[in-house]
Amino acid sequence: MKRITFLLVAVVALAGVVAYMTPASGQAGQEAAPIFVTEIPPGYRDWRLISVAHEEGDLNDLRAILGNDIAIKAYREGQLPFPDGTIIARLAWSYDPSEENNKVFGRPQSFVAGPPKNGVQFMVKDSRKYASTGGWGFAHFDDGTPADEAVLNTCFPCHAAIKARDLVFTRYAP
Amino acid sequence: MKRITFLLVAVVALAGVVAYMTPASGQAGQEAAPIFVTEIPPGYRDWRLISVAHEEGDLNDLRAILGNDIAIKAYREGQLPFPDGTIIARLAWSYDPSEENNKVFGRPQSFVAGPPKNGVQFMVKDSRKYASTGGWGFAHFDDGTPADEAVLNTCFPCHAAIKARDLVFTRYAP
Numbered sequence: 001m002k003r004i005t006f007l008l009v010a011v012v013a014l015a016g017v018v019a020y021m022t023p024a025s026g027q028a029g030q031e032a033a034p035i036f037v038t039e040i041p042p043g044y045r046d047w048r049l050i051s052v053a054h055e056e057g058d059l060n061d062l063r064a065i066l067g068n069d070i071a072i073k074a075y076r077e078g079q080l081p082f083p084d085g086t087i088i089a090r091l092a093w094s095y096d097p098s099e100e101n102n103k104v105f106g107r108p109q110s111f112v113a114g115p116p117k118n119g120v121q122f123m124v125k126d127s128r129k130y131a132s133t134g135g136w137g138f139a140h141f142d143d144g145t146p147a148d149e150a151v152l153n154t155c156f157p158c159h160a161a162i163k164a165r166d167l168v169f170t171r172y173a174p
Numbered sequence: 175m176k177r178i179t180f181l182l183v184a185v186v187a188l189a190g191v192v193a194y195m196t197p198a199s200g201q202a203g204q205e206a207a208p209i210f211v212t213e214i215p216p217g218y219r220d221w222r223l224i225s226v227a228h229e230e231g232d233l234n235d236l237r238a239i240l241g242n243d244i245a246i247k248a249y250r251e252g253q254l255p256f257p258d259g260t261i262i263a264r265l266a267w268s269y270d271p272s273e274e275n276n277k278v279f280g281r282p283q284s285f286v287a288g289p290p291k292n293g294v295q296f297m298v299k300d301s302r303k304y305a306s307t308g309g310w311g312f313a314h315f316d317d318g319t320p321a322d323e324a325v326l327n328t329c330f331p332c333h334a335a336i337k338a339r340d341l342v343f344t345r346y347a348p
Contacts, residue, residue, distance in 0.1 A: 045222075045348075052226045052236045052267070057283040062226045064238065064347075093226070093347050101343060104335045109231040113347040161278045169275060173238075173267050173287040174219075 034132050036152045037124050037139035041068070044089045044122070048072045051173035054095060054111075062113045063092040065170045081135065081166040086125035088168065092118040119147070123159075123168065134160060134167045208306050210326045211298050211313035215242070218263045218296070222246050225347035228269060228285075236287045237266040239344045255309065255340040260299035262342065266292040293321070297333075297342065308334060308341050 047066035055061050067075060070085040094114030101110035119142040127135035138155035140147040159167040221240035229235050241249060244259040268288030275284035293316040301309035312329035314321040333341040 047222075048220055049223050049238055049240065051287045052238050053272075053287065054228050054236060054269075054285040055283055056285070057279075057281060059283070062228060064223055064226050066223065091347075095228075098227075100336070104332050104343075105231075107231060109229055109233070111228040111230070112345070113225045113227065116348060158278050162274070169278075171286070173265075174290060 034153065034156065035130065035137065036146070036149065037122055037137040038146045040120070040139075040141055040144065041087050041089070041122060041124070044068075044087070044120075045091075047089060049173070050075060050088065051170050053170070055092075059092070059118055060095050061092040061117045062095050062111065063090055063118075065090050075172040081127075082125050082168065084126050084128075084135075086123075088123045088170070090121040090170075092116070092120075136167055208323075208327065208330065209304065209311065210320070210323065211296055211311040212320045214294070214313075214315055214318065215261050215263070215296060215298070218242075218261070218294075219265075221263060223347070224249060224262065225344050227344070229266075233266070233292055234269050235266040235291045236269050236285065237264060237292075239264050249346040255301075256299045256342065258300050258302075258309075260297075262297045262344070264295040264344075266290070266294075293317075310341055 044066060047068050050065040050067045050071070053063050053065070055063065066089045068085075068087045070083060071088050073079070074082045074086055094117045095111055096114035097108065098110040098112045101112065102108045119140050121141075122137075122139040124130070124137040124139065125135055126137060130137040133156040136156070136159065138152050138159075140151055140155075156167075159169070162169055165171070218240060221242050224239040224241045224245070227237050227239070229237065240263045242259075242261045244257060245262050247253070248256050248260055268291045269285055270288035271282065272284040272286045275286065276282045293314050295315075296311075296313040298304070298311040298313065299309055300311060304311040307330040310330070310333065312326050312333075314325055314329075330341075333343070336343055339345070
């Protein structure tokens with residue numbers, strides 16, 4: 001009985017290792033196949049602020065970029081490339097004119113964050129796991145649901161343009 | 175000797191109490207004279223995000239509103255009025271088009287936070303100390319220097335319009 005238990009544990013453990021090493025796409029052995037982040041990093045809404053932005057056009061949002069402790073430390077110390085464990089979160093909200101604020105200001109000038117919009121995105125640094133996409137795992141969630149691979153395949157080609165800052169668009173706002 | 179020491183301690187203690195009760199303007203006894211916050215709350219850049227906004231016009235900035243732990247808890251729990259100890263910080267940066275981002279997007283649409291702009295502002299809740307201005311002490315700092323009273327006197331009249339949310343313009347962005 002003890003022997004069977006041991007074997008079972010060994011088999012389960014091995015399966016776990018194999019699962020970890022297998023790209024999400026299931027193409028084991030093809031290291032170039034990108035793998036993505038499928039779990040929302042816990043507690044990200046409590047992370048510290050990196051910067052803010054406004055995107056016009058189809059996106060038309062106000063956004064905040066937050067970082068976990070490793071990200072904030074790297075930004076403040078100018079550490080490049082970002083170390084493994086860095087996670088950068090992009091939150092976004094509807095770009096809404098504020099009638100309430102404008103009334104007080106006496107002119108139309110104020111735009112505030114409305115309801116969440118355009119999902120939540122993450123970049124997770126793991127230079128080994130995500131080696132095929134510059135060491136970054138990309139993620140996009142709409143109401144908690146991860147985007148499919150077709151969407152996530154569009155992340156890396158654009159981020160790859162920002163070589164000088166380790167594929168990260170956002171600069172730290174002091 | 176003991177008696178003199180005791181008297182000295184008593185006088186100093188009393189002076190402290192009087193100093194604490196005296197409005198910053200020096201107009202002791204006139205409770206209606208507003209008093210302001212003259213020290214930058216330490217560590218505010220590490221506080222959590224409440225929301226983001228864009229102001230056009232003369233301000234022309236991108237801004238983030240951060241809160242200390244008491245503020246964040248009150249926002250998330252819908253606690254109104256905000257409890258004593260609440261501090262809300264307003265940071266702002268130049269509203270800068272990002273040529274770098276636009277090049278990658280293939281169209282002009284991206285505005286990011288440039289250098290700090292329009293100072294840093296705070297609202298500090300102390301219902302007793304700042305009773306004459308709705309329980310809020312107002313502060314504005316340019317490069318660490320507090321604004322003069324003429325500037326700070328303009329805060330309360332506008333904030334007073336937002337009675338339903340305890341004089342706070344910014345809503346929490348989920």
